[in-house]
Amino acid sequence: MATAAAHKAYGTEEEHAGTAAYERAFDAAVAADGRIEPRDWMPDAYRATLVRQMAQHAHSEIIGMQPEANWITRAPSLRRKAILMAKVQDEAGHGLYLYSAAETLGTSREELLDKLHSGRQKYSSIFNYPTLTWADVGAIGWLVDGAAITNQVPLCRCSYGPYARAMVRICKEESFHQRQGYELLLALSRGTPEQHAMAQDAVDRWWWPSLMMFGPPDDESAHSAQSMTWKIKRHSNDDLRQRFVDICVPQAESLGLTLPDPDLKWNEERGHYDFGPIDWTEFKEVLKGNGPCNEQRLTQRRKAHEEGAWVREAAAAYAAKHSDDTKAEQA
Amino acid sequence: MTTTVPTAAALALGDDALVLSHRLGEWAGHAPVLEEEVALANIALDLLGQARVLLSTVGDEDELAYLREERAFRNLQLVEQPNGDFAHTIVRQLYFSAYQHLLYSQLAAGDGPFAGLAAKAVKEVAYHRDHAGQWTLRLGDGTDASHERMVRACTALWRFTGEMFQPVDGLDVDWAGMDTAWLESVEAVLRRATLPLPEGPRSGAWSAGAGRQGVHTEPFGRMLAEMQHLHRSHPGASW
Numbered sequence: 001m002a003t004a005a006a007h008k009a010y011g012t013e014e015e016h017a018g019t020a021a022y023e024r025a026f027d028a029a030v031a032a033d034g035r036i037e038p039r040d041w042m043p044d045a046y047r048a049t050l051v052r053q054m055a056q057h058a059h060s061e062i063i064g065m066q067p068e069a070n071w072i073t074r075a076p077s078l079r080r081k082a083i084l085m086a087k088v089q090d091e092a093g094h095g096l097y098l099y100s101a102a103e104t105l106g107t108s109r110e111e112l113l114d115k116l117h118s119g120r121q122k123y124s125s126i127f128n129y130p131t132l133t134w135a136d137v138g139a140i141g142w143l144v145d146g147a148a149i150t151n152q153v154p155l156c157r158c159s160y161g162p163y164a165r166a167m168v169r170i171c172k173e174e175s176f177h178q179r180q181g182y183e184l185l186l187a188l189s190r191g192t193p194e195q196h197a198m199a200q201d202a203v204d205r206w207w208w209p210s211l212m213m214f215g216p217p218d219d220e221s222a223h224s225a226q227s228m229t230w231k232i233k234r235h236s237n238d239d240l241r242q243r244f245v246d247i248c249v250p251q252a253e254s255l256g257l258t259l260p261d262p263d264l265k266w267n268e269e270r271g272h273y274d275f276g277p278i279d280w281t282e283f284k285e286v287l288k289g290n291g292p293c294n295e296q297r298l299t300q301r302r303k304a305h306e307e308g309a310w311v312r313e314a315a316a317a318y319a320a321k322h323s324d325d326t327k328a329e330q331a
Numbered sequence: 332m333t334t335t336v337p338t339a340a341a342l343a344l345g346d347d348a349l350v351l352s353h354r355l356g357e358w359a360g361h362a363p364v365l366e367e368e369v370a371l372a373n374i375a376l377d378l379l380g381q382a383r384v385l386l387s388t389v390g391d392e393d394e395l396a397y398l399r400e401e402r403a404f405r406n407l408q409l410v411e412q413p414n415g416d417f418a419h420t421i422v423r424q425l426y427f428s429a430y431q432h433l434l435y436s437q438l439a440a441g442d443g444p445f446a447g448l449a450a451k452a453v454k455e456v457a458y459h460r461d462h463a464g465q466w467t468l469r470l471g472d473g474t475d476a477s478h479e480r481m482v483r484a485c486t487a488l489w490r491f492t493g494e495m496f497q498p499v500d501g502l503d504v505d506w507a508g509m510d511t512a513w514l515e516s517v518e519a520v521l522r523r524a525t526l527p528l529p530e531g532p533r534s535g536a537w538s539a540g541a542g543r544q545g546v547h548t549e550p551f552g553r554m555l556a557e558m559q560h561l562h563r564s565h566p567g568a569s570w
Contacts, residue, residue: 062365069359076562077393077570078349078386081356082379088359089372096365109365134561192568300360308363310480311417314473315364321472 030231035161038104046230049223050160051105052121053232055112058098059123061091063116063297067131068140076134083180084137090173097169101162117302125283126213128291135188135195135202141181142255143203143210143248149174150244151214154234163232182251189256196256203252204260211275212283214241245273336388336444337501339405342395343543344445345385346406349396350551351427352378353558354414363417370462374424377455384448397562401552402545409491411542411551418470418480422488424463429516430495430509432456437504445502464520471524478525485521486529493534494541 022041029036036042065088072088075081099109115121126144131137152174155167188199215221215237227233235243245264252259263276285291355375362368386392409427414420435456438449470477496510518528534541562570 062368065360065368072356072359073353073557074561076397076565076568078379078383078396080570082376082383085356085359085372085376085379089369089376092365092368092372096369099365187570191570192565194565195568304361304363307361308417310474310476311363311367311470314477315469316473317477318469318473 030159030229033157033231034159035164036159037161045226046232047105049227049230049232050163051102051107053227054098054102054105054163055107055115055121056123058095058102058112059116059121060127061095061098063123063127063301065091066297066300067127067129067293068137070131071134071137074134075137080184087141087177087180090177094170094173097166101166104162113305117298117305119289119298122287123297124213125286125291126209127297128286128294129206129209130292132205133198133202135185135198136206138181138184138188138199139202139206141177141179142185142251143181143206144213145174145178145181146248147210147213147244149178150240150247154240155232157231157234159231182255185255185257199255200257203257207260208278208282209286211241211245211278212280212286214238214244216280216283242272245275249273338389340445340499340501341385341389342405343499343502345382345389345395346404346542347410347427347431348378348385349382350404350406350554351410351423352376352382353554354410354412354423355420357414358420367417371420374459374462377452377459381448381452381455385445388444393562397559401547401555404542404545404547404551404555406542406547407491407494408542408548408551409488409495411547411554412488412491413550415484415487416480417466418477418484419487421463421466421470422481422484424459425467425517425520426488426492426495428456428460428463429513429520430492432460433509433512433516434502434504437509438502441503443503467520467526468524471521471526481524481526485526486531489529489531489533490535493532494543497541497543499543 023043026036026040026042026046028034029040036046068084068091069088072081072084075084099112102112103109112121116123126147131140149171152167152171156164156171158164158167185199185203188195190196215224218224218236218238221237224233224236228236249259249264249266261276263274265274267274286294289295352375355371355378358371358375359368362371382396383392386395389395407427409423412419412423414423432453435449435453438445439453440446467481471481472478492513495513496506498506521528
């Protein structure tokens with residue numbers, strides 16, 4: 001909060017010409033691929049865009065814990081259980097970095113969580129799909145984390161310093177998760193016929209939702225153009241989606257699994273794989289709240305938060321008492 | 332070290348770690364604050380690591396974890412108790428980590444078959460004990476509501492604490508001395524947290540034989556049903 005207030009006060013005290021000079025400096029820094037840091041002047045809309053995007057990213061990490069945590073207690077071997085627990089823990093850690101990075105823009109974690117719980121901020125729609133079998137844990141790792149990395153690697157060069165630095169660490173861990181997911185699916189694909197079928201079924205269900213993770217087509221993407229200018233975003237939705245498809249097709253072949261798209265074929269001329277049309281009606285429905293698990297995910301999140309209120313209150317009360325003790329000792 | 336590993340002891344220690352790890356894993360996505368998602372998972376992972384080493388010394392870790400029946404498990408009844416609210420989970424951690432720290436310290440100091448594992452694990456457990464101790468202070472000396480919850484949790488789990496000090500075959504430690512030290516250390520934390528030491532008995536007819544002899548409490552069967560279901564549904568498959 002203090003940072004935002006300080007920026008405001010600083011800005012309003014300046015002449016109009018002064019603000020324009022700040023704006024020119026900001027634009028020049030961004031154009032030169034420089035980094036904007038928390039204490040630098042930045043346009044209000046830039047700040048708001050970053051808060052929206054980083055919050056949505058942080059929320060996705062903590063909501064994304066749910067579909068995978070769904071399988072921790074049923075993981076079929078102790079090795080897999082350890083990998084899955086570590087992965088879900090990493091996601092909590094990513095949530096922590098991202099909420100902290102968002103705090104550098106003058107917002108608090110409480111404020112952002114409140115917006116998540118009241119539906120005013122979103123999280124990635126992919127987590128509104130259910131994890132129905134053990135193979136879904138592998139499909140999420142391979143496809144969902146794979147798509148996330150494709151989206152997120154360019155963010156390591158994002159113009160806002162704290163976000164870019166958080167993403168460097170997050171991408172390293174995500175790429176580990178992606179390989180673990182691939183390896184899980186490979187074990188199933190090469191396992192018993194039942195295990196192979198389980199893996200294929202999971203890939204069939206997660207493929208299209210994963211392609212939707214790149215957002216609407218470029219001509220319908222609301223925030224894309226401005227974010228590209230600000231270098232928060234580096235590549236268009238459709239370019240990233242194509243890059244992801246091109247990576248996945250040979251990987252699916254190595255896995256011995258098929259992707260559920262009859263139109264998928266190599267296009268020599270384009271140097272890319274062509275793929276079939278995406279069902280944007282489904283995408284919009286899930287975004288509106290009508291996906292298979294929207295209600296369930298948000299309800300569980302609110303429940304955990306509400307049931308934990310007494311714990312947070314106790315910690316705050318203890319800290320307050322403790323600080324009084326310290327003051328009394330010093331007096 | 333060429334000493335053969337005593338099976339009963341490896342199962343007792345391994346099952347404690349396996350079962351408590353599982354219970355802590357149930358918190359994922361439900362913790363009261365994000366930092367605790369990380370902390371509880373961390374403790375669960377430490378315990379799972381210990382369990383895997385211990386079980387592997389006496390057999391195949393997955394066969395032991397997934398294919399034994401309830402009566403063949405040798406864990407303490409304390410660790411299988413359902414998570415309850417955060418206070419119950421913290422008190423279970425407080426009681427168990429104090430015990431595990433004393434036990435592993437003694438094992439690490441000796442030259443028995445568990446000395447190596449214990450020397451590594453005792454460092455992890457020192458953190459678990461500290462985590463539980465810090466939360467006991469905050470919750471016991473936090474608000475009236477948190478204090479009440481802690482009193483209830485301390486009392487509810489108290490009757491499972493006597494079992495910890497029944498000697499286990501193959502573990503050469505001073506059980507009576509550990510019991511005294513445990514009581515002192517737990518009492519000291521509770522006192523600082525303004526919590527009374529529970530008054531009830533620490534063991535009794537309900538625990539006849541108890542977990543170390545394969546007699547468990549009702550919630551344990553359900554826990555195992557969930558844990559073992561997928562593995563058992565695909566006999567012979569590898570994962």
